[in-house]
Every structure is written in structure tokens, then in C-alpha cells.
Amino acid sequence: MSGLPQTPVRDDVVGELVERHRPLLDRALEAVSTREYWAAYEEDRDAYGPDAEKEGEAAFQARLGKPFALGQPAVDGLVGPEPEQGGERSPFGSLLRISYPHVDPDRLFPAMRAAMRGWARTTPEERAAVCAEILARINRRSHEFAHAATHTSGQGSLMAFHAGAAHAQDRGLEAVAHVLAEQTRLPARVEWRKPTADGAEVLAKTFSPVPRGIGLVIGGRTVPTWSAYPGLFASLTAGNAVLVKPHPEAVLPLAMTVEVAREVLREAGFAPDLVCLAAEYPGEGVARDLATRPEVRIIDYTGKPDFGAWLRENCRQATVFTHTSAVNSLFVESTRDYRGLVGNVAFTLALYSGRLCTGPQNLFLPEAGIATDEGHKDFDRVIADIGAALDGLLSQGSESAELLGAIGDSETLECHRRAAAGEFGEVLHAAPGVSHPAHPAAELCTPVIVRGEAGADALFTEHPGPVYFAVPVPSAEQAFETMAETARRSGSLVAGVHTVRPDVREQAEEFARESGVNLSLDLTGPWLMTQASIFSDVHGTGANASGNAAVFHGSFVTSRFSVVGVRRRVDERDRP
Known part of the structure; x- marks a missing residue:
């Protein structure tokens, strides 16, 4: 030089x-x-x-x-x-x-x-x-x-x-x-x-x-x-x-x-x-x-x-x-803490309007429903309970506005509008709108949950903002297969899995290692799949299309x- x-x-x-x-x-x-x-x-x-x-x-x-x-x-x-x-x-x-x-x-x-x-x-x-x-x-x-x-x-x-x-x-x-x-x-x-x-x-x-x-x-x-x-x-x-x-x-x-x-x-x-x-x-x-x-x-x-x-x-x-960009997945197969799971998922979907790179977009559930500590819950009941938890979270005025944050780009606003209008599929839940009491001109978007189909192209495309696809699957194998294909085609940083079954846990860990995706197992309460502990967790593996x-x-x-x-x-x- x-x-x-x-x-x-x-x-x-x-x-x-x-x-x-x-x-x-x-x-x-x-x-x-x-x-x-x-x-x-x-x-x-x-x-x-x-x-x-x-x-x-x-x-x-x-x-x-x-x-x-x-x-x-x-x-x-x-x-x-x-x-x-x-x-x-x-x-x-x-x-x-x-x-x-x-x-x-x-x-x-x-x-x-x-x-x-x-x-x-x-x-x-x-x-x-x-x-x-x-x-x-x-x-x-x-x-x-x-x-x-x-x-x-x-x-x-x-x-x-x-x-x-x-x-x-x-x-x-x-x-x-x-x-x-x-x-x-x-x-x-x-x-x-x-x-x-x-x-x-x-x-x-x-x-x-x-x-x-x-x-x-x-x-x-x-x-x-x-x-x-x-x-x-x-x-x-x-x-x-x-x-x-x-x-x-x-x-x-x-x-x-x-x-x-x-x-x-x-x-x-x-x-x-x-x-x-x-x-x-x-x-x-x-x-x-x-x-x-x-x-x-x-x-x-x-x-x-x-x-x-x-x-x-x-x-x-x-x-x-x-x-x-990363398209991340969450698979709920069963749980010992149903209320904790529902609250944790709802908070994750609302946080920062779904714009964190570690947030889930695709939510997989068995089409036959899940076993829980409260008994069997069918697919529709799980989505309805997550929706009710979202509605409760987003009915708290300024706290709800703080949780969501504001949207400043037209692409995210347009994607949210289309999802709410049913253009991506049947709307299973649309959380009520929220306004910011201190900033009336702010654009806020609340979560929209749409029914998805395993293998549909929509699952492999990142949809900015709080737009989520709830996907019924016939088996855990189908869920992990689709999650692995998502990592290959679109890139995934993280995945979340809830299960009480050791064999499903083993399948989840095998999927994570083969796909280069960091895995969170059975996180409830304050622990979110979106969080990464710096100096301890590894953020990104460099092993799939989400980046190196x-x-x-x-x-x-x-x-x-x-x-x-x-x-x-x-x-x-x-x-x-």
C-alpha cells in the first residue's frame, strides 16, 4: 500500500x-x-x-x-x-x-x-x-x-x-x-x-x-x-x-x-x-x-x-x-405445556411484526391434531387458541404497539394487505388492527394466519411482515421433509419443534444437522425461537441458502x- x-x-x-x-x-x-x-x-x-x-x-x-x-x-x-x-x-x-x-x-x-x-x-x-x-x-x-x-x-x-x-x-x-x-x-x-x-x-x-x-x-x-x-x-x-x-x-x-x-x-x-x-x-x-x-x-x-x-x-x-432472507418453520407435534406453547407462539408471531430473520413463517401441525396436557386438540382448535392469544396480546394499547413496531416499507404493507384479503389462501385468523397512541401516522400490521398446503410454492417464498401459513401434515416425516426442502430452496436459519415423543425429537435433530438449521426444542415461557444468545448460540450455520x-x-x-x-x-x- x-x-x-x-x-x-x-x-x-x-x-x-x-x-x-x-x-x-x-x-x-x-x-x-x-x-x-x-x-x-x-x-x-x-x-x-x-x-x-x-x-x-x-x-x-x-x-x-x-x-x-x-x-x-x-x-x-x-x-x-x-x-x-x-x-x-x-x-x-x-x-x-x-x-x-x-x-x-x-x-x-x-x-x-x-x-x-x-x-x-x-x-x-x-x-x-x-x-x-x-x-x-x-x-x-x-x-x-x-x-x-x-x-x-x-x-x-x-x-x-x-x-x-x-x-x-x-x-x-x-x-x-x-x-x-x-x-x-x-x-x-x-x-x-x-x-x-x-x-x-x-x-x-x-x-x-x-x-x-x-x-x-x-x-x-x-x-x-x-x-x-x-x-x-x-x-x-x-x-x-x-x-x-x-x-x-x-x-x-x-x-x-x-x-x-x-x-x-x-x-x-x-x-x-x-x-x-x-x-x-x-x-x-x-x-x-x-x-x-x-x-x-x-x-x-x-x-x-x-x-x-x-x-x-x-x-x-x-x-x-x-x-x-430466511423462511423458517415451526412444527407442533405434541406438548406437555399447551397454554405455555400457545402463549409463546402468539408472542413470537407478534414480535416486531414478524420481521426478525429468525421468526417462523410456516407453522406445521398434524392434520389429526395434537396430544397435550389438556387432552387432544384438533388443528382448528390449536389455530383458534393461538389466534385468541394474539388478540389478547394486541388489545393492550401502547404495549401492543410497542410489541409490533411500525412498518416503513410498501412491500411489507402490500404483502400484509393481500394476505388479509385472502389472496394467499383461506384466512384462519386475522388479528384486530392496532394504532399507535403516540404516533397516529404509523402503519402497524397485525398477524394474519392463512391455511397452507404442504409442497405449495407459497411456503418456499418469504412473505415479509406478519403473514403466516398454518399447514396440516399427515405425519412428522412429511413436516420434516417440507422443512428440509424449504432450507434447500429458500434458506432457513432456525426451526422450532414441540413434541413429547423421543423419536420425533431424534427426527428433528437429524433434520437440523442435515439441513444446516439451528433447532429450538420445546421452548415455552420467555424463551423464543427467535432469540440468539450472543457468545453462546451460533447465528446461522452457513450451510444452506440463507447465507454464509x-x-x-x-x-x-x-x-x-x-x-x-x-x-x-x-x-x-x-x-x-
Whole structure:
């Protein structure tokens, strides 16, 4: 790499960061090895202080209606603030009216490559400590990040704080830990001695992790920080520069992330252009242009499968990691806790309007009904009881609105309208409409359950929003066969199974292993199949069409750097 001279690294600052964050990094390394429960960042909103929520809201409000200055090079215009200029519109009805810098990649990429020189020459521990400091500062502003998530992705406040702030930060640190473990697996230097008749041959050897180049992170809208942080922090910790291309309707959370990263890098004596933002004009399609640049060597993408396939086919100069749509399944064969099951399923269907990538779309039940602790329940009764539980959940005013969140995209609204109108099949249950008491302009969608048929094409297509297919099946074998075909054709991240039968449990586990789908068995109460415990659970396996981005997997980390060895002969007579 060549380019502008680098600012000397302030060893005093970096050394202090290493000491400050060593306990955290050691604990993270332990957690990714043992897979025990651990969370680095507090998910309790009250733990951040009595005034933290108000201060976070005030900080968010202070950003509205203003340019977002990052001090980036190669700026050639502004995106926004109006929607027709690329500005964001909150799913809750208001305009953010924020404008973001638009950059010229021909001038930006040389600056980013130049910024990598000093960064790549630091140790893995130093890079990990700087990244831990970035996450620490993001964490202190968690309430502000939660507001940004709410008003770009439509998440309720609790979901926004978890997925948009604390849990996203855990995901970032998990990636840092995996990179640190891989980059320190070989010793930095070693004296190699081979016995000979005359004594020994001695070589001094060094092993240096070398970054691949610029990483491009193409963000999604549903959970922008949660999905972007693994790739962003993995590439940065590995020594690469990172260009963040956010979803046009969810720029703010990732712009704030870039802002914090640049601030920390600058203070530590590194070039802040290691991390930059690429906002786009309406219809510009800048992701395609950026992704095919020869400087881009790593791509992390979250979004629709068709563009993920395009990236894999056309970006041969880069390693491409995709996290695309998933069609997940839930099979209820029998249960010892019928009321717990019904309540758990209803909450899962309502949560965030069914937009989580780990939520189920297809609900399989035996056509003859299920055995329960309350006696036999036929197919129609199970669906009716789930519907009644949904109606109860969604009759609680503001709490129901918070649970659902708001919908900001026309595709989801149209899919929900068609399902409710019976265009996808017989409507078995349509939950009553809910309005948001604090945001009357917000569009909220309540769950619609449609009768499906095993093998029908509709089951293998992702239907955005709270649209669900209840499918009667003649046997467990038929359910697992259809679930396996779904994973092959459409991709599945998770599956849920409820059963009291050991043989069905064994079939479920066999399906999961063969299809590369993470499995939840008999979860009731507060445990949802949508949840993933960071540092413990594996989110995605990389083994089916839902994508190959699996943070725990060695290739997710090692593809971001190589190792170069240097050896030289040591003459024993030269030793002091």
C-alpha cells in the first residue's frame, strides 16, 4: 500500500487502551471458547443511569434537520435531507431531515488504502483494544442508538435498545474476539533451532497477519447495527479499512457508528479514514459500483437473496459474506405445556411484526391434531387458541404497539394487505388492527394466519411482515421433509419443534444437522425461537441458502487476512 504519510501512532494512548480493555477481551475470548452465558453490554435500559434515556432522546432530537458531518475526504455532495433527495422517513410518520455526505470513490479509496498502512503494522491486541474502545463509546450512547433504530427501522423501544444497541454491541465484540483468537494463534516471533553435528542451525522467524484490503459493509434496514457490526468489526480488527454503505432508509445508526469509530481512531493516532460512510442518492444503486471495485476485497451484505446472488456471481475479486432472507418453520407435534406453547407462539408471531430473520413463517401441525396436557386438540382448535392469544396480546394499547413496531416499507404493507384479503389462501385468523397512541401516522400490521398446503410454492417464498401459513401434515416425516426442502430452496436459519415423543425429537435433530438449521426444542415461557444468545448460540450455520455469514465459523474471520512469515539466519557467534 502507498499513499499519504500516516500520523504517528500515539503509543501512550494505544497502550492505555490495551490495558483498559484487556480484561474485557480476555473474558470475550473465554466466552467464545466455552460458549457459556456472558454478555459484555448491559441490556437493562435502567442500568445506564436515571437520566440516560432522556439524554439519549435529546441527542437524537439534536441530530434532526441538520447535516451529518463526518470530516470524510472525497465528499462531492449531500444525500438528503428530503425523501426525494435520499433523506430518511421514520416508520412512525415523521421526517428525519438529515443530510449525509456523498463521496467520490475514485478519491475516497486511495485515502482509505493510505490509512491502512499504520493500522496494519500494529499488533492484533492493539487493534482489538481500539475496536473495544469504539464499542465502549457506542455503548455509552446506547439510548441515542436505540432512538435512531426506532426511527429508521420501526422497532419498538425495547426491541430497538436490544437489537439496535446492547445486543448489536455484543455481536461486534464477539467478532473482535474471534479475529483476535485467530490472529494470535501463531506466535508473533520464534527462534527455531535444528540440532546439527556442529551444534544447531538457528533461524529467527516472525509471523505477521496481513490485511486483505478494503472491506465493504452493505447494511440492511431491519436491524442495521445488529447485522452490520460482525463484518465491520471483524474486518477492522483484522487490519482492514471499512467502507459502510447503509440501507438508504436506515442511514443514521450506521452513520453514528462511523462517527464514533473515526473519533476513536483519530484520538489513538490512526488515520480516521480507516472507517468511512457511503450514502447514496435515490436510485443510484451505488452498492453495485462499490462492490465491483478492485480495492474492495471483503464484502458483508445483509438484504434480499437476489442481490446476494448477484454479489457472489459478479464480485470475484472479493470474499463475499451474505446474510439474506430466511423462511423458517415451526412444527407442533405434541406438548406437555399447551397454554405455555400457545402463549409463546402468539408472542413470537407478534414480535416486531414478524420481521426478525429468525421468526417462523410456516407453522406445521398434524392434520389429526395434537396430544397435550389438556387432552387432544384438533388443528382448528390449536389455530383458534393461538389466534385468541394474539388478540389478547394486541388489545393492550401502547404495549401492543410497542410489541409490533411500525412498518416503513410498501412491500411489507402490500404483502400484509393481500394476505388479509385472502389472496394467499383461506384466512384462519386475522388479528384486530392496532394504532399507535403516540404516533397516529404509523402503519402497524397485525398477524394474519392463512391455511397452507404442504409442497405449495407459497411456503418456499418469504412473505415479509406478519403473514403466516398454518399447514396440516399427515405425519412428522412429511413436516420434516417440507422443512428440509424449504432450507434447500429458500434458506432457513432456525426451526422450532414441540413434541413429547423421543423419536420425533431424534427426527428433528437429524433434520437440523442435515439441513444446516439451528433447532429450538420445546421452548415455552420467555424463551423464543427467535432469540440468539450472543457468545453462546451460533447465528446461522452457513450451510444452506440463507447465507454464509456465520461469525463463529473460522472462514468468516480468516478470509479477512493472511499470514506472512519472515525468517532469517542467526549466527550464534553474533550473540552478545
